[in-house]
Amino acid sequence: MKYLLAIFFVITTNSYAANYKMNQFSRIVVHKIKKELAKFEAAFKESEAGTVILHESEAETAFYLKRMRLMIAPFAAFDIAEEFEVKVVPLVEFRWTRKNPAGWINYRR
């Protein structure tokens, strides 16, 4: 199983002029997120692959729970540039991707 952690930001702004703040905000937000996510990182690290049930049948194709994604909003929106009403609402995505079972490949037409 491969693990991925992706973080999404939702930003609302009423002005294109807020652009000049963009470079600063990403560093600020990442710093805040790192602190918040410490508790999740530990649980994410410890998460096991789980057991998958493969349907026993004569069919030579199957549907397999290969990927799971969990999106969390770790904290509420906060202002980056008040004068331009820029808000950031971070969303964090945790992603698990499983290897195919032995003897099986991704279906391709």
Next chain:
Amino acid sequence: MKKIFLISLLLSANAFAGKIPSSWLSNTLDISESMKSIQNMKMAENAVDKIFQAGVMMLPENKDDKKSKWFLQSIMMEIGAEKEGNIGLLGAGGEAAVELVWTKAVDPNRGKKLNTNEEVVPTEVKISSEMNVSDIEKEVKPILDLAMASGKIKNRQFLKENLLKRAFEFQKVIRELENTPSFTKWYVYKYQLDLNVSGEGHVTPIFEVGMALRFKMEWWKIAKKTQTKNWEKSELSDNAKFVMGIAQDLETFEQVKLENDFKFNTVKIGLGVGVEGELVVAKGQANAIGSIFFLKNEKATNTKFKMDLPTLHQNFKRGLVKAGKIAQFFTARAPNKEEKGFKLNVIEMEFQYFMNGSLGLVTVEGISVIQLFVTRNVII
């Protein structure tokens, strides 16, 4: 075990840019006339050009900290549309008509760092002819454990019961479709279950701002390395024929030629269940049980199929032609070069599915059940 941390940005802004023909948003079957009008197209081109320019302007400079585990991977932007045709960057809330995704080229140094020390843990696989809810619980254990650890859910038992019940029911539906064959370039490659969870543990397919958690579970189609069995027509259920019929309808997109190296290669359709338990296109998020994803293999050849397959609706193919013209418009105007280390590689168009079978870009207050993806070198 080392994890990989990526950062993506979703940018939204309440900014009106201009107007597209309102026929693109309605149940009108054919938009050819609106696309012939010089005034219409000029307004639409100006609006979309402004949006793309704004997107490029809002891209942050590429200043990754090479020592950090995290780096910016992609940026998304949403375009909203009102039924009168006004479009602009979408602020928080409302359905997006179009989503633009700029992806970052992998930094060779970062790419190497991503691949080192990553352990792939083998999954325990149990073979069974039956499945029950406790089996589903084993499958989704990692995602459920982390959801519980988030501290966002007050009623954990309620969440667990609701989530497992929905996953079990959805898996029963798609199990029936396991041996559905593919005869066209378009084929089913995965089913997705999207669920949103409130702090009280209520589970619903509807997303609202303020939801605590969002789950996406994807069942991908896999095949045995060596296949010997020949497919039998008598094995096809009505639901299997429903799925094959959609794949056949999607062949309509062969007429669509896109510019700037974009390919029309992925379609997502929301699924619901009809009064007699048959699969149907979902009427909205509330009655959606999940989604089906079709992928196009350009190199596949169509196989002749001697059986009448149902079409989604008599006018659905005309709706697809309309959607194809809208996709041609956006891709023709899309920025084609790398900007600040990012390139616009995915355009997702969200459509309403009307009673007359036609498609229209979803408005901010509408409900999207069909999404079309045009991509450059990306699989969704």
